[in-house]
Amino acid sequence: MSDLFPPFAPDPEEPRKRLFKPVPFRVIVPNIITLIALCLGLTAIRLAFEGRYEPAVIAIVVAAFLDGVDGRVARLLKGTSRFGAELDSLADFVNFGVTPALILYSFLLHELRALGWIAVLVFAIAMALRLARFNVMLDDPHRPEWKKNFFTGMPAPAGALTSLLPLYLSFLGVSIGSAAAPIALVYLLGLAFLMVSTIPVYSGKTIGLKVPRQWVLPIFVISVAAFGLLVSFPFEMLTAITVLFLASIPLSVMRYRQLERAHAANPPPEASVEPPPA
Known part of the structure; x- marks a missing residue:
């Protein structure tokens, strides 16, 4: 019986097979940023349950900033991956x-009980549908180049930051009582509609690709001034940014229609369709 199972001593010099290939650190960095943003979002929920709404709002603002950073860091480090894209969508x-x-809901909509909770569900589901549509549209090879300057529907970070307008106003001293709950409900449902709609919203992705030399110093000054105002008067600035963003949506639609008509009048050569031979 011992002949069937002879003792075996492995060769210590034999190289071990690796179960997993090593991952470059430049691929991990963007995912770490995404996870930090996710931790901030979850912490904001805890802070809201504890009644600490101001730090909860600040946590969401920082998470939105990190959401805009992680993708740029991934492209800068050439660390984009399918895993990172899926993780970013979930976050x-x-x-x-x-x-x-x-x-x-914790701040105001609980006054409406079931109706307030339904509005919460509609907003969250609208966000999921908006993100799913965004991921699908990234794989569309026939999308014209000029359309990349526009989001289809309100983008996710903008939807989150604009939805918190009632909290911004309350932090500025505006009385937000139970009577304002129906208004907040309609406002939240309106934002949910904007997210799942096909209304074009300007993305500003091409801003900064080429800046005229005479505008460099003014841009530096404006950026520093805006940062200082945001740090010194955060909720005043967030309120102003929210109002200006909502007011810019009709302008985005008008500009989109102009570009769409120009594209239809002068289609690219590959888009023109020749009639079949007789």
């Missing part, structure tokens, strides 16, 4: 779909 759903809605 966006929690940070910008679930967290703001729960904070608003």
Whole structure:
């Protein structure tokens, strides 16, 4: 019987097979930023349940900033990956779909009981649908180049930050009582509609690609002034940014229609369709 199972001593010099290939650190860095943003979103929920709404709002604002940073860091380091894209979408759903809605429910919408909770569900589901559509549209090879300057519907971070307008106003001393709950409900449902709609919203992705030399110093001054105002008067600035963003949506639609008509009048050569031979 011992002949069937002879003793075996492995060769210590034999190289071990690796179960997993090593991952470059430049691929991990963007995912770490995304996870930090996710932790901020989850922490904001806890802060809201404890009644600490101001730090909860600040946590969401920082999470939105990190959401704009992680993708740029990934492209800068050439560390983009499918895993990172999926993780970013899941984090966006929690940070910008679930967290703001729960904070608003804890702050005001609980006054409406079931109706308030239904508005929370609609907003969160609209955010999930908006993110799913965004991921699908990224793979569309026939999308014209000029359309990349526009989002289809309100983007996720903007939807989250604009939904918190009632909290901004309350921090500025505006009385937000139970009578304002129906208004907040209609406002939240309106934002949910904007997210799942096909209304074009200007993305500003091409801003800064080429800046005239005479505008460099003024841009530096304006950027420093805006940062200083945001740090010194955060909720005043967030209120102003929210109002200006909502007011810019009709302008985005007008500009989109202009470009769409120009594209239809002068289609690219590959888009022209020749009639079949007789």
